[in-house]
Amino acid sequence: MFVLYIRIYSIIMYIAQPVIWIRLLWRSRKSPSYRKRWLERYGFHHKSIKSDGIVLHAVSLGETLAAIPLIRALQKRYPRITITLTAMTPTGIELAQSRFHDNTHCSYLPYDLPGSMKRFIDQVKPKLVIAMETELWPNLINILYQRNIPFVIVNARLSFRSFIGYKKFRYFISLIMERITFIAAQNKGDAIRFLKLGLKKNKLFVTGNLKFDIEISQDLLNKISFLKKTWIKNRQVWIASSTHKGEEILLLQAHKHLLTTFPNLLMILAPRHPERFINVRSITEEAGFSYIMRSDGVAPSQETQVIINDTIGELMLLYGVSDMAFIGGSLVKHGGHNPLEPAAHSIPLIMGPYTFNFHDICIKLYESDGLITVTDTESLISTITMLLTNKQSRLNYGYRAIKVLKHNQGALQQLLYLLDNYLLIRR
Structure with a gap:
């Protein structure tokens, strides 16, 4: 049944591509950055990406800001592991590049199409994929699951409005939840909503909000x-x-x-x-x-x-x-x-x-x-x-x-403890 659902979802994503192109072109009228690096959005990279590391996805500027303390802590804790930071907006990419320079590879995460995601995963070959807040990309999650690559969502939140939207596709979402390694939720309310969507209790942790773990250097x-x-x-x-x-x-x-x-x-x-x-x-x-x-x-x-x-x-x-x-x-x-x-x-x-x-x-x-x-x-x-x-x-x-x-600080240390289970052997 999941195969049927994922195929229907992929067909819809393919059909939506012309609309996405038009939207990008429209936004590029005022922000030319939207015209750049289109090939990355389909899994093609001109520059080589170091493989065998961590992929951390922060969809836009706000999520990228929240991810900064986690990235710095991971770099300090695991200096030999490469981190690839992905985003979906130019501002997210530009912020990451300004903060990390050459220490972290920054790129667009491809659109959630089977071929695009496979190309990206084939090139990066991650040992762990971390998504910030709530990023449920079915093809990405399924490909990682098939290859036995852990996929975790940290600083996860699920508003009541989003919960109602996901609930309309509860069976499909529950199958996606089965393929997620774990979710670290911001609070108990978010955690309860994830459970109602089919996430198992042993895959759920409440760690607090990473946004509180700000340090001024x-x-x-x-x-x-x-x-x-x-x-x-x-x-x-x-x-x-x-x-x-x-x-x-x-x-x-x-x-x-x-x-x-x-x-x-x-x-x-x-x-x-x-x-x-x-x-x-x-x-x-x-x-x-x-x-x-x-x-x-x-x-x-x-x-x-x-x-x-x-x-x-x-x-x-x-x-x-x-x-x-x-x-x-x-x-x-x-x-x-x-x-x-x-x-x-x-x-x-x-x-x-x-x-x-x-x-x-x-x-x-x-x-x-x-x-x-x-x-x-x-x-x-x-x-x-x-x-x-x-x-x-x-x-x-x-x-x-x-x-x-x-x-309210402390989420960062809890997350590092959870991630150690997947990274200590590569320290």
């Missing part, structure tokens, strides 16, 4: 110190990170109002998607601000009011030079982004009302008074004003945020 601290001395000097700074369409106008309106009271205030505006960098630049220019682009590599002058971050992989650095952070995707109905990265710098966290993408994390922060929720421009202005004028409040909010972060 000494190298990053040195860069932050340098920027504060040469770039920021004595100015107060707030950052609006991972912003989406519809948010920048509201945030710039707030900044314009704040400048009337705090004329020396500097704003760092960091759009989530690279294809929107030019658009955000136009919005900032039309609003009448004096601004610079981060990629220009120039220091802000005393007249600079806004820095637009148009680089990949520098958010942790920019959080480090900021006095407070607004995390985007939360004033519009996108669901917000990860508040734990700025929390690691002990700075106050501000988010809008839409935080459903990080519901559990935001609840922990909010209940510990480590997260401030705003609903509109006016409440954002009043919150930032309060924080700018009250240093003790800034310190208190930052302390409570990092306390939540530290209290």
Whole structure:
């Protein structure tokens, strides 16, 4: 029966390819990176990939960020084992390349077609494949199962909405679950939903959320110190990170109002998607601000009011030079982004009302008074004003945020313990 299901699924995937091509071309209008490396999406690689190692798949930017502590820990623990990091988006690839340089091979994971996946597995010959969060690719999982290659999902989460979708194909999904080596879930709620989809209890572990296991390296601290001395000097700074369409106008309106009271205030505006960098630049220019682009590599002058971050992989650095952070995707109905990265710098966290993408994390922060929720421009202005004028409040909010972060760490060590069973013999 599984053979029939997998064939039907593969036929659907083949039929969908023209639609996928059109979508890639459409996205490449604003982000040319989508036109590059198409052959990798079908398992063809120009550069040789070192085999006999680990493949770690992080679908996009957010998952790649969460995977960074795990990759570094694996490199330290198993220095002889090659790690191939795969993603599905250009931003995920670019971030990985900026963080790991030549230490890790970065590539697109092929589309889940039988031939594409076989070519990729034939070339990489992995001893272990790790997927971040919830990546159920039937052909990939089946090929690995046939070749007796362990496939694990770590930092796994399964929202109620996704669970309902998967439940419609419960029998097929249960057959896929049989072929998974183990799943390490973020919390008990996710774990229960995986069990209801057919995963056996002996293949399920609750390890916590890897996103809490953030470490700020000494190298990053040195860069932050340098920027504060040469770039920021004595100015107060707030950052609006991972912003989406519809948010920048509201945030710039707030900044314009704040400048009337705090004329020396500097704003760092960091759009989530690279294809929107030019658009955000136009919005900032039309609003009448004096601004610079981060990629220009120039220091802000005393007249600079806004820095637009148009680089990949520098958010942790920019959080480090900021006095407070607004995390985007939360004033519009996108669901917000990860508040734990700025929390690691002990700075106050501000988010809008839409935080459903990080519901559990935001609840922990909010209940510990480590997260401030705003609903509109006016409440954002009043919150930032309060924080700018009250240093003790800034310190208190930052302390409570990092306390939540530290209290919930430990997923990384649990994952390493589980993975040791498949890697110790190759240490």
